[in-house]
Amino acid sequence: MISYQLLGLILIPLIGSIFALTARNDKNYSTSNVYNVSILTLIANIGLILHIFTQCNLNEDGMQLIEHFKWIDYPFVEICLGVDIFALLIILSVNLSFLIGELCLNRNTERSKTLITSELLFIGLLNGYFVAADVLSFYIFFVASGTPLMILISTYGSQRKKTVLIRFSLYNLIGALLLLVSILMMYDSQSRNILLSEAGKLNFKGGTEYFVWLSIFFAFISRLPIWPFHYWISSINSSLKNPLVFLVGNLIPLIGLYGFIRFWPNTVPETIAIHAPIFEIICIVTMLFIALVSLSHKDIRYKLFAYTTVYYLLYLTSIFLPTDVLKLNIGYSLFSYIIIITVLSFLISHIEYQKKELGIYGTGGILCYMPRTSKFLSLFILAGIGLPVTSLFWNNFIIISEIFNYNLVLGIMVMLSVFIVALSLLEELYKLKDKSNASSACVLGADLSNLHFTVYLGCLLVLFLSFFKPLWFIF
């Protein structure tokens, strides 16, 4: 019997986005309808993910619950979907983070329909990307996930970033085209669609091998804030004020990172793997550069962007290590990390919103009048930089230990970057909490609402449980 569960992970958000799109243009009703549709869609999807978890063999490595769908006859393409625990963990954290976002989003946002429709579309395509088990569907979802992103950035990005967006789109398009050519070369070599796990076994020679693999990596790098692409992504991300769009922007690098995770360990041929140090050097230089820039930057959003970038690059560096035992550690760490950056992004948005509403010039000392926000911001920043309350702590510990084990200098550089970016976030936290910096005498009613308080408390609980057992939700 054919199972449609993984297809369901893609289709549920897509159906939700159609519902959101067709909502009536009535300001009194449509906004809440659209939000309710998206919340229900995400709850349904999370339920399905948990159900899929229960059907997976936790001890088995490799793709499980494989689903095949015939797509076209000429050229013959059969789409193949499958998951492993690592992919499921990321899917769960992404869907959870968007649910947190939906619950904590200010519903007075302009163009709610565009926002929610694009967001659900993005989730559906991202889920598709994570469950893609063959190279062609991997390509389709890799490229397709960029479309809602462009709509969101076009709608909510700042106007002066328009040229940056065009350059960003063109770079992405170059990456996409190179990826298409290389996967079709793979297809052509076997006259059939290739599973992701088989990609490294293909027998390409000399220049062709280099072209295929470098094209694939270029496509993934175009989605990561690595030199020379760091400027476009940082410019776009730092201009996004809407927290949900910021979250979408922050998940772009996850797409590139996931691509590397799927293609590099155990898959990439030896002739290419020997060049890993080049990638490592690029990663380290970018990490250090962004961490140092964040130290001098005054915008807290940029600091958050720098934090996310440095951690993404930390995971990426660990992928290039000549070992494949870290994959699950990266997965466990990413699970906490995505939730942490979601909550931080929304807390910062809340502070910025209150600042605007109250007409305060600076945010210094504002947390003194927002005790709930203050506590959560402190806890999540500390959790983000390594407080032992989440799975991020000990998994990052293992990852960094492995990097040290591999190369001492590399380990020191990674530690230094993580330290600088942590310092930068702590410095900002101090400013927000420092009463002597407060520009307003009293800010009443600006704290988190009960709903937001409960949601963040729930997040903390989820993270805390993951500290003891990463897959605690499977019985």
Add this chain to the structure above:
Amino acid sequence: MILEHLRYALPEASLIIGILHLFLLYIFSYESAKIYARVTRFWLLVSLFWDVIWQDKSFSPLYFTNDAYTLLFDLCIGFFAYIMIGLSATWFGTENRTGCKYYVLILSSLIGINLLISSINLVALLFCYILLTYIHYRLLGISYEKLPSEAASRYMGVSAMILIIFAAGFGYINYYTDGNVEFSTIKELLTQQDQSIWLYASIIAVIIPFLYSLGIAPFHIMSEDKTGKGILPVSHYFALISPLAFWGCFIKLNIELVAPYAQYFSSVYQLFALLSVIFGAMGANARINLHRILSYSSMYHFGVILILLSNFKQETTFAAFVYLFVYMLSLNGSYLVFYSLKSHGEYLSSVTSLSGLAETRAYTTGALLVSLFSFIGLPPLVGFLGQLNVVSELLKNEYYISLGVILFFLLVLSKSYLDIIKTAYFEHKVKIYDSENKSVMAYTLFSVICIVLVAFNPQDLFAVMKDMFYVVNL
């Protein structure tokens, strides 16, 4: 016997009756463009019905043959023509014109197209080509000011020269084959005989008019004027219907006439195709008129199709057809959006007129975005299927340089699309747009659904198309 053959002419006869019907309406002074459009669409549907019924029959088997291949193109053209005619009524209605002349010319052109695609004889081909050239000249004459159009005169001048070349080629082949100018006879002769330079030149002379009509570089002299200077419904016709018809005939000619010379024509086609790709991508970036941008964009995409055809293999030729079909589907989506771009009763066509469109016309901008992304070939839109076929075939046949050029200039072309998107989303609103026509909105929605959904389950549609297409064998 004669009567039996005459009934096979019912597809063309229906269109002729449609023309007479329009004349009657004109005589009785009907003023509504909607009625003219409705009548035209009715007779188009009747003609398509007879096309399906008599799909393998022809009223004059010596000159014309109908088969699944001709039916495939007739149906595709009929589908796009039906939408175009429906929307043109809103344009003529806004301009307070009946559009009778336009509809008569469209029905006449559909007769010409039906005959052109089913031609199996050079005499018939030449006749149909002359007929279509004249109809196109008259169509270009329909201008905003109801004055003779400069573009039409220029078109006639250039087309006359092209017709002379065609006639010269036909003349030599006619002399060489002793008047037996059926495609099959010529192909047989070309396969058996030693290939002479004059015969080669005369085949080129037959091919050039089609390259000219398709706007393939370096014969693209009139392509920009055809879509850029005409009124919107005429531009729509020249962007979609006319190229589909000429491609239908050109592909058939390629298979049934040029195939024996494949080794010589292959490199010539590639050269012309790459020129089209380069000029198309560069030209689109240098234009600010939306119709002209799409005209150059078509030049790029037609160049891609010609590269595929240069391979002279059945699979690659079918891939070219798939690419053409999905491109036309996306192009139709863009043209539907143009019918929504109206300010103070005036239809807009410059890129700057799109400034801030997303602020007030989110759906229209979304539809435009979907079409433009489909042009680029972004999955999961239908354009990706075309791109998949193209890249796959070029890799399989080791056309690496051509592939590199195509992909590089796709990036260049994408810049012009991104500029349109940037204007629609980022620039401040400068125009107050008129309220959208409901039928235009419905067609736009239908088009977007087609662009999105065809990509989800294309195998049944493409399987049928493949069966119909493969009737013509290489």
